[in-house]
Amino acid sequence: xxxxxxxxxxxxxxxxxxxxxxxxxxxxCLITADVNLYYLTGRVYNGYFYLPVEGKPWFFIKRPNGLxxxxxxxxRKPENITxxxxxxNIKHPDRLxxxxxxxTYNEYIRLLKIFDPRETGNATTLLRAQxxxxxxxxxxxxxxxxxxxNKTYSEIPGCFHPGMTDLEFQFEIEKRMRSNGxxxxxxxxxxxxxxxxxxxxxxxxxxxxxxxxxxxGGGGVTxxxxxxxxxxxxxxxAVMVDMAGNYTAYITDxxxxxxxxxxxxxxxxxxxxxxxxxxEIEQISKPGTLxxxxxxxxxxxxxxxxxxxxxxxxKQQAKFVGHGIGIQINELPVLTPRSKEVLQPxxxxxxxxxxxxxxxxxxxIENSYIMTGKGLERLTLAKEEIINLL
Amino acid sequence: xxxxxxxxxxxxxxxxxxxxxxxxxxxxCLITADVNLYYLTGRVYNGYFYLPVEGKPWFFIKRPNGLxxxxxxxxRKPENITxxxxxxNIKHPDRLxxxxxxxTYNEYIRLLKIFDPRETGNATTLLRAQxxxxxxxxxxxxxxxxxxxNKTYSEIPGCFHPGMTDLEFQFEIEKRMRSNGxxxxxxxxxxxxxxxxxxxxxxxxxxxxxxxxxxxGGGGVTxxxxxxxxxxxxxxxAVMVDMAGNYTAYITDxxxxxxxxxxxxxxxxxxxxxxxxxxEIEQISKPGTLxxxxxxxxxxxxxxxxxxxxxxxxKQQAKFVGHGIGIQINELPVLTPRSKEVLQPxxxxxxxxxxxxxxxxxxxIENSYIMTGKGLERLTLAKEEIINLL
Numbered sequence: 001x002x003x004x005x006x007x008x009x010x011x012x013x014x015x016x017x018x019x020x021x022x023x024x025x026x027x028x029c030l031i032t033a034d035v036n037l038y039y040l041t042g043r044v045y046n047g048y049f050y051l052p053v054e055g056k057p058w059f060f061i062k063r064p065n066g067l068x069x070x071x072x073x074x075x076r077k078p079e080n081i082t083x084x085x086x087x088x089n090i091k092h093p094d095r096l097x098x099x100x101x102x103x104t105y106n107e108y109i110r111l112l113k114i115f116d117p118r119e120t121g122n123a124t125t126l127l128r129a130q131x132x133x134x135x136x137x138x139x140x141x142x143x144x145x146x147x148x149x150n151k152t153y154s155e156i157p158g159c160f161h162p163g164m165t166d167l168e169f170q171f172e173i174e175k176r177m178r179s180n181g182x183x184x185x186x187x188x189x190x191x192x193x194x195x196x197x198x199x200x201x202x203x204x205x206x207x208x209x210x211x212x213x214x215x216x217g218g219g220g221v222t223x224x225x226x227x228x229x230x231x232x233x234x235x236x237x238a239v240m241v242d243m244a245g246n247y248t249a250y251i252t253d254x255x256x257x258x259x260x261x262x263x264x265x266x267x268x269x270x271x272x273x274x275x276x277x278x279x280e281i282e283q284i285s286k287p288g289t290l291x292x293x294x295x296x297x298x299x300x301x302x303x304x305x306x307x308x309x310x311x312x313x314x315k316q317q318a319k320f321v322g323h324g325i326g327i328q329i330n331e332l333p334v335l336t337p338r339s340k341e342v343l344q345p346x347x348x349x350x351x352x353x354x355x356x357x358x359x360x361x362x363x364x365i366e367n368s369y370i371m372t373g374k375g376l377e378r379l380t381l382a383k384e385e386i387i388n389l390l
Numbered sequence: 391x392x393x394x395x396x397x398x399x400x401x402x403x404x405x406x407x408x409x410x411x412x413x414x415x416x417x418x419c420l421i422t423a424d425v426n427l428y429y430l431t432g433r434v435y436n437g438y439f440y441l442p443v444e445g446k447p448w449f450f451i452k453r454p455n456g457l458x459x460x461x462x463x464x465x466r467k468p469e470n471i472t473x474x475x476x477x478x479n480i481k482h483p484d485r486l487x488x489x490x491x492x493x494t495y496n497e498y499i500r501l502l503k504i505f506d507p508r509e510t511g512n513a514t515t516l517l518r519a520q521x522x523x524x525x526x527x528x529x530x531x532x533x534x535x536x537x538x539x540n541k542t543y544s545e546i547p548g549c550f551h552p553g554m555t556d557l558e559f560q561f562e563i564e565k566r567m568r569s570n571g572x573x574x575x576x577x578x579x580x581x582x583x584x585x586x587x588x589x590x591x592x593x594x595x596x597x598x599x600x601x602x603x604x605x606x607g608g609g610g611v612t613x614x615x616x617x618x619x620x621x622x623x624x625x626x627x628a629v630m631v632d633m634a635g636n637y638t639a640y641i642t643d644x645x646x647x648x649x650x651x652x653x654x655x656x657x658x659x660x661x662x663x664x665x666x667x668x669x670e671i672e673q674i675s676k677p678g679t680l681x682x683x684x685x686x687x688x689x690x691x692x693x694x695x696x697x698x699x700x701x702x703x704x705k706q707q708a709k710f711v712g713h714g715i716g717i718q719i720n721e722l723p724v725l726t727p728r729s730k731e732v733l734q735p736x737x738x739x740x741x742x743x744x745x746x747x748x749x750x751x752x753x754x755i756e757n758s759y760i761m762t763g764k765g766l767e768r769l770t771l772a773k774e775e776i777i778n779l780l
Contacts, residue, residue, distance in 0.1 A: 034582060038613045045615075046582050046601035063601050064706060065615075098495075105490045105498035106512075107581070122496075171568040178561040184586030185614050191497070192424060192436050196574030211436035211453050223428045223639035223717070224575050225435075225455075249613035316454060327613065 006042040009137035013040060014051055016130055021053040021097070028052045028093035029123050030081075030111065033102040035187060035327045036127050038249055043067075048081060052091065060084070079114055097123035101190075128189075132324050132332040133346040139370060141250035142325075142348055146368065146379035148180045149245030149252045153382035156241060156258065160389040166202040166228035166239065167221075173200070173243055186244045186251070189328045198243030199227035203234060206362035209316035213330070215352050216240070216313055216362055235261040238361030238386070240354070244329070245368070245380075253325050253350035254380035255366030261390045267363050270355040271386050273305045274364030277321075277353040278384075282369075285376045291339040295321050298353045299337070310355040322351035325368060347371040396432040399527035403430060404441055406520055411443040411487070418442045418483035419513050420471075420501065423492040425577060425717045426517050428639055433457075438471060442481065450474070469504055487513035491580075518579075522714050522722040523736040524640075529760060531640035532715075532738055536758065536769035538570045539635030539642045543772035546631060546648065550779040556592040556618035556629065557611075563590070563633055576634045576641070579718045588633030589617035593624060596752035599706035603720070605742050606630070606703055606752055625651040628751030628776070630744070634719070635758070635770075643715050643740035644770035645756030651780045657753050660745040661776050663695045664754030667711075667743040668774075672759075675766045681729040685711050688743045689727070700745040712741035715758060737761040 017029060017040075031040060031049040038044050040051070047061040059072045060081050073084050085092055096117035098108055101124035112120070134142070152173070159172035174197050178184065186195055193212055201218045210217030210226045219229035233239060238257050245252030257271060277298045284297065298321040302311040312318040322335035325348055333341035333349065352366035365384050369376040407419060407430075421430060421439040428434050430441070437451040449462045450471050463474050475482055486507035488498055491514035502510070524532070542563070549562035564587050568574065576585055583602055591608045600607030600616045609619035623629060628647050635642030647661060667688045674687065688711040692701040702708040712725035715738055723731035723739065742756035755774050759766040 032581070034584060034613070043615065044582075044584070044601060044613055046603075064599055065601060100495045103495050104581070105488075105493050105495050108495035168569075171565060174568065175561060175565045178564065179558075183611050183614050185584055191422070191494070192434075194424060194434070194575055209454055211434060211455060213436075221573050223424070223434055224573050225433070 006137060009135045010040065010042060012135050013130065014057060016133075017051060017126065018053055020126055020130065024121065026053060026095045026097050026121050027091065029097040029126070030115075031099065031123060031127075033099050036099065036102070036123070038327055039127065039131055047075065048078065050081070052093070058090065078111060082114055093117060095119040095121065097121045097126060099123045099127075101125070128332055131326055133344065134326065134348050134370075135346075138250055138326070139348070141248040142252060142368070142370065142379060145245045145247040145250055145252045146381075148182075148247035149254055150381050152177050152180050152182075152243070153241070153254060153256060156256070157387060157389060160233070160258070162390070164233055166200045166205065166231045166233060169202075169233060169239065170197075170200045170228050170243075173241065177243060181247045182244070183246050183249070186246050187328045189330050193330070194224060195226060195329075196224065198241075200243070201227065201240040201362045202231045203237035203361045204359055205229050205231045206238075206240065206356045207314050207358060209313070215318045215320070215354060216242075216356065217316065233260050233389075235390070236263060236360070238263055238267055238357070238363050239389070240362040240364075242366065249327050251325055251327070251329050252368040252379055253329060253352070253366055254368060254382060255352055255354070255364065256382055256384070257363050257365070257386045258389050259386050261388065263386065264360055267357050267360045268386065269305075270307055270310060270357055271363040271365075273301060273307055274353045274355060275384055277301050278351060278365060278367060281351055282376050282378070285343055285371070287343060287345055287371070287373060289343045291333045291335050291341040291343065292337055294335045294351070295337050295339070302353070302355070307355055310357055312354055314356045314358060321353050322349055324349050343371050345371055345373045396527060399525045400430065400432060402525050403520065404447060406523075407441060407516065408443055410516055410520065414511065416443060416485045416487050416511050417481065419487040419516070420505075421489065421513060421517075423489050426489065426492070426513070428717055429517065429521055437465065438468065440471070442483070448480065468501060472504055483507055485509040485511065487511045487516060489513045489517075491515070518722055521716055523734065524716070524738050524760075525736075528640060528716070529738070531638040532642060532758070532760065532769060535635045535637040535640055535642045536771075538572075538637035539644055540771050542567050542570050542572075542633070543631070543644060543646060546646070547777060547779060550623070550648070552780070554623055556590045556595065556621045556623060559592075559623060559629065560587075560590045560618050560633075563631065567633060571637045572634070573636050573639070576636050577718045579720050583720070584614055585616060585719075586614065588631075590633070591617065591630040591752045592621045593627035593751045594749055595619050595621045596628075596630065596746045597704050597748060599703070605708045605710070605744060606632075606746065607706065623650050623779075625780070626653060626750070628653055628657055628747070628753050629779070630752040632756065639717050641715055641717070641719050642758040642769055643719060643742070643756055644758060644772060645742055645744070645754065646772055646774070647753050647755070647776045648779050649776050651778065653776065654750055657747050657750045658776065659695075660697055660700060660747055661753040661755075663691060663697055664743045664745060665774055667691050668741060668755060668757060671741055672766050672768070675733055675761070677733060677735055677761070677763060679733045681723045681725050681731040681733065682727055684725045684741070685727050685729070692743070692745070697745055700747055702744055704746045704748060711743050712739055714739050733761050735761055735763045
């Protein structure tokens, strides 16, 4: 029913969530969002996954998908689930966790009517907290993504020819991503987080704020106001490439900068400061390090170098310098000034101290890391210096 | 503040919605979902759009985006909106429309707390009903998309080389889509509707059901169970191409079939039946035609030709033969057996009678149409017969 190599991994996840439910006195957790289904079952299907506080989970499936087994039940609509609970003597959950930040209001209300629980809790919050500690199988997925991500980035200089626009450059990179196994889909948590395969920021377009909650902006096109906007890749401008590592369901995040010819000195200087911040964060990060401290390190170094006005944007400055990665590009923890989170083994995160230099473009790097018992293990291995495309 | 050529179009939309609010006694409508913001303001931004039942709308903006004007207010969080209502003497909406099928439960509850309305209504329902009648500017967007969609489809035979897989074929098509101006992002309404740029179904993979609510399935890859799955394009199999017409924010939908060499006769026969259904639907469709009737025509012809077991899938058969298109690929109306909807001028829809022939693949075509005062005007003009790739 489930891939053999996955079952130990899934049981580990189920056990952790059951432990959390015990602590908080919840009876069960009903899951239907695609990312959570993939996390808890190793596949996306149309239906629900129910995990009681004790014992094995149940699979409720709306569309035949090859799953079968003694805990797999086919349903037409969610209302059938409680009928099956009665039939099979599954304990009714008086205290039920539902995905309050992922279900629509109407979906949630429908489930409330069906289960009529005495108390509800937020399954999104619990799952986001758990998903932050990656299992061995998940770490392996990241390594696969990272290898292919590294391979694609090594091919980027071959995507350029003089006279092209940022969009044309991006299309060539996308083609190589797909050929190297990118699944295409790029998942993010929350509303207003549209993105397609990643973002290329060239020259002045890096200064344009975006409505989305990514590190930097860019004007984008029509109904997609983010990233490349048709800017000609002019000599003397920086081209920041932040294209997704979505080669498995687990996404690595990496940014590198390319230049069209030689850039003005301040661009190289700021880029070196970004690398300095990254090295400092790599060195200091141990289990127990405060995520907020990593933000402050970045901010302090940027400030010391006189680069505060350009740090994480100009017209609009992002108030984070890194974030967890996983099935979605914006998982926990977050490296923000007020984060209460602490680095722990099993976390996987991206660190991206960036600078936007007016009229020249965005510089700085982003790396993805596995947090081990000792410190950060870097996954993204492409050369970090600015590479001249001419 | 808003593009000049858009303002008449937007006012038309606002007036229609105000008329609906008058009919149902609602005081105002608060919008934040990206597709609805784009529909009502011509752009996606981070914030809210408030349309009172009478008078002009207000723009509440969380991130600077260049918008300014006497009804543009910058906010930090939605709680600021009611403060501004008081300051500016904007009438408090006792009866408020919110996007109940698009906001998450927590987003909705937060707005309920802020506005504490006596009564709420579903803005998603109202907007989906209105969005179904396209304005002149929207029709123009469809024509732009269709022209580029037609251009890309004419380039498809050049994407093939013997020995490639469905995925490799798809990557080549994606590259041409992007070069021809595809915005990449492919929007769909509802949960569990993930799709990336479209779908290619080759050979037996067309028989694999998908969890998603698209016309056909396909096994897909890892966490994206839809469409191409790495099937080798073998001689004697059909390759169905259903790639998005997302060249503006308004998406056209078109399916064509290619063959690797000669197919067995039943495939050509079924393909002709699909074209016959399309011609019949084109002929009968007039303002006032029941959408359900179009489904029944398709079903009757499929049945008469003995093709019912293959109609809209085999192992899993979709219960629709067409759907509205717009900013999302699955808008209203729907061509289902029980639809109560009626064709009206201004609707834009895709009709896709398809057959899945075991071991050979999927055949049939899909066209996009504007419903005019006279009947259906076809937008998708690529040749309809099966094209041999060898």
